[in-house]
Amino acid sequence: MKFIEKLINFSAHLSCVVLMIMMLHVFFDVSFKFLFNSPIIATLSIVSYYYMVFVVFLPLGKTEIVHEHVYADVITRLFPEKLQFMFYIFASLISLIYFLCLGYQTFLDAVRAYQVSETYMANFVFYVWPSRWFLPIGFFTMAIAIIYNIKKAFLTKKVLYQKSDMEDLI
């Protein structure tokens, strides 16, 4: 369990670092464009094909661990706790299958992209095959996080909900 937590936290932290770099990169790109009339080359492609895959796929697992994926529990909360628990396990299993499917297919795609050294047509050669790998990594991390949460739910015999962190907003 400890190792899984570390892995999931690490991938989330990595995506935070990349997000910060992405913000600064775009900021400096715009600044250079105005100040020196020379934007940073290939910002658009780097942002969409490199930074975004980190930002979108790596935090998937962490988001699941803290229950921040979007779900509606207004209705299930009306049921007794035992049923709520069963709904939760049922929902988690569906998610698990879904993400394993996504992970499996995107893994095959990543292997294919690697074999042909997939590129993206820009003014210059831009390799996109490395980013393809982040899809299966993200989806499988998500699957691991779901299993982690199911185990936790069985251990505590409770449905776990998202904690609100709105307290100190204002």
Next chain:
Amino acid sequence: MSDIVIGFSGLGISLLLIAMRVHIGVALGSISLLGIGLILNSKAAWGMITATPFNFIGNWTFTAVPMFLLMGFMCTSTGLTRGLFHATQVFFTRLPGGLAIASVGASALFASACGSSVATASAMSRIAVPEMLRHKYDKGLATATVAASGTLGSLIPPSIIMILYALYADTSVGKLFMAGFIPGILSALIYIAMIVTRVKLKPELAASIDTIYSKEEKIKAAKDIWPLPVLMFMVLGGIFFSVFTPTEAGAIGATLSMIIAFFRKSLTLESVKKSLGQTVRGTASIFIIIIGTSFLARFMALSGVPQFLAEGILSFGAGPYSMIFGVALLYLFLGMFVEPIGLLLLTLPIILPLANSLGVDLIWFGIIIVKLLEIALITPPVGLNVYVIKGALGELVSLNTIFKGVYWFILMDVITLLLLVIFPEITLFLPNLMWK
């Protein structure tokens, strides 16, 4: 089974799964893949997985989502939004229902920074409501003001919901932002007019406050909050004059909010880490729904459900107005248990083809959709914003009391909505004025 039947059953099963607490993105995605497999074959369904998630990443519009989320979280976690209510209070206190008006104003400002309705209501409920109750304001008025003003979050730009709508409708995010500006301000002004009128007619709703703030205090209050409005005007102004793209505007906004916080000595490692974490998790959760919605859009197109509905509507001779009415009913119902982003993404694959077939202006239609989503947040029996406030205040106020106050605001929203529907110019004036 005909494709149409598969399409409608798929929709029904997806909704059932959502009601059973399955992640919204998973419910939409898994059923849509199954549906595509049934209509075509399993190879096509696997092919969707290959094509969809990665291509979305390459979509430049989506990159605006993490940037604006980051800007909002930076503003809130470094304290740029702190003091908003106090400042508006200093300026509006002496008007009838002054504290309620101050809440509307503070919510509007807060909303433009954070872009989320539920977060706005949640934050304001903890500071504005206790202050109003302390001054013996009517409980219904105090809580309803915050619940309703929270809904300004998605209408006043920048707004995450608008980016997502633009992504699907293939319209310009910048134009949509500009289109939301006047309707957002209009909604706030109509709220304020209603509050003033009600308090004038029934003074016991809101005790008048005699505190007179000195000029120095006013200056100090303005000094306290000026960075936020200035930041927002820079971001929106840049988009308006096409100086930068929405993504660039978001990145600039986030960076500047950090710089401002640095000079105000409120930038801590903790606050930066927190907003980065909130942003990546928010982005990931939205992205999972987006993938599900893209599968759903393909599934719907294959099944022919949207065309079927469009033909049905057209054969009844119904036009855009009846469609808007239909969407309103749909949102009132689904809005009871799905939050706005999920609701928008869940319904767009059906609504957008309909709107297209009726030939309505997609920018104008987008703003109407956002307004409808917002109204669904405060309508009984389950308005999400009302529950957020109830959750924040606990036993202090009953749900019934909040809803009783909220009816007035819903009435005002209906007026705003009618104005927006009848006079599209209100919405389209700014985007048409934009450069380029």
